[in-house]
Amino acid sequence: MADPRVTGLRGIELAVFDLAASAAFYKTCWALELVGQSGDRAFLRAAGAEHHVLTLHQRPRAGVVRVNFAAPDRASVDALHAKAQALGATTHAPQALMKEEGGGYGFEIVTPEGQLLRVSSDVALHADVDPDTARPTKVNHVVLNAADMDLQMKFFCDMLGFKFSDCNGHMNFIRCSANHHSIALAKSDGPSLNHVAFEMEDIDGLMRGVGRMRLAEHELGWGVGRHAGPGRNVFSYFVDPNGFAIEYTTDVDQVDDSYVSRSGEYWANLPLRPCAWAGAKMMATPRMREAMGGKLIAAANAALAQSCDDAISNKMAG
Numbered sequence: 217m218a219d220p221r222v223t224g225l226r227g228i229e230l231a232v233f234d235l236a237a238s239a240a241f242y243k244t245c246w247a248l249e250l251v252g253q254s255g256d257r258a259f260l261r262a263a264g265a266e267h268h269v270l271t272l273h274q275r276p277r278a279g280v281v282r283v284n285f286a287a288p289d290r291a292s293v294d295a296l297h298a299k300a301q302a303l304g305a306t307t308h309a310p311q312a313l314m315k316e317e318g319g320g321y322g323f324e325i326v327t328p329e330g331q332l333l334r335v336s337s338d339v340a341l342h343a344d345v346d347p348d349t350a351r352p353t354k355v356n357h358v359v360l361n362a363a364d365m366d367l368q369m370k371f372f373c374d375m376l377g378f379k380f381s382d383c384n385g386h387m388n389f390i391r392c393s394a395n396h397h398s399i400a401l402a403k404s405d406g407p408s409l410n411h412v413a414f415e416m417e418d419i420d421g422l423m424r425g426v427g428r429m430r431l432a433e434h435e436l437g438w439g440v441g442r443h444a445g446p447g448r449n450v451f452s453y454f455v456d457p458n459g460f461a462i463e464y465t466t467d468v469d470q471v472d473d474s475y476v477s478r479s480g481e482y483w484a485n486l487p488l489r490p491c492a493w494a495g496a497k498m499m500a501t502p503r504m505r506e507a508m509g510g511k512l513i514a515a516a517n518a519a520l521a522q523s524c525d526d527a528i529s530n531k532m533a534g
């Protein structure tokens with residue numbers, strides 16, 4: 217296979233402090249649906265056909281466990297794995313994936329900054345698609361904070377076949393399908409999750425989702441607005457109970473090989489940066505910015521580690 221590449225983003229797996237509480241939030245407030253539970257993991261689907269778009273893992277530390285990508289077929293998975301080996305990446309041979317995850321065939325690979333990725337094909341799809349537009353249909357994009365943008369860019373483009381879409385000065389937007397960006401890399405002091413965006417069918421559906429979140433007392437962290445930047449999508453950002461930044465998005469640019477990539481200067485000079493229009497929150501709240509910087513998760517992990525140390529000290533002192 218001349219040029220094997222991934223062709224889509226399946227979803228993300230997150231380590232959380234309280235599996236039951238996090239699953240309840242993503243079901244009740246974020247409108248995903250539980251499709252399976254296995255040990256310390258819960259699998260949640262969106263309204264679209266993908267088997268699941270979010271896996272929650274009960275762990276002592278919160279963070280990203282894995283980002284999952286689609287390849288068209290087993291031959292593509294094998295070809296991508298061979299490419300990974302040729303490029304010197306450490307990876308196990310592709311294998312059959314677990315039934316509770318929708319099965320399929322895939323392998324794992326680690327980015328230069330340590331994020332675990334899985335490439336898979338033949339994962340079971342749902343025959344039913346929920347027409348309720350107030351529910352997310354899939355994961356549209358994942359934004360990763362990166363200390364070494366060049367290294368991460370090279371990995372995603374050379375290894376997985378991503379194409380450069382745009383740069384806004386501090387973020388690179390890259391695509392693996394017609395969707396303007398399935399991954400973006402944000403300049404940062406270290407690797408963490410910037411945010412994960414769930415796609416809504418249209419603006420009306422997105423506003424209904426935002427309403428559901430606000431009625432449940434979850435503060436809107438930024439938006440509702442439309443980015444005057446790469447992707448030009450409608451956005452609304454929230455912070456989940458763990459401290460992860462999550463987004464409802466819709467109307468992301470769909471592009472082809474004729475798309476002309478722009479520089480940060482182009483986007484910076486557009487009027488009304490960073491929003492073409494914005495509603496309740498013109499700018500991200502300080503807490504939203506901390507979440508996008510991975511700071512809330514880091515602080516929660518540090519606080520938990522400190523409380524464990526204190527508990528051990530108290531026990532030894534007693």
Ligand SMILES: [Fe+2]
Nearest residue numbers: 411413463465
């Ligand atoms: Fe986004």
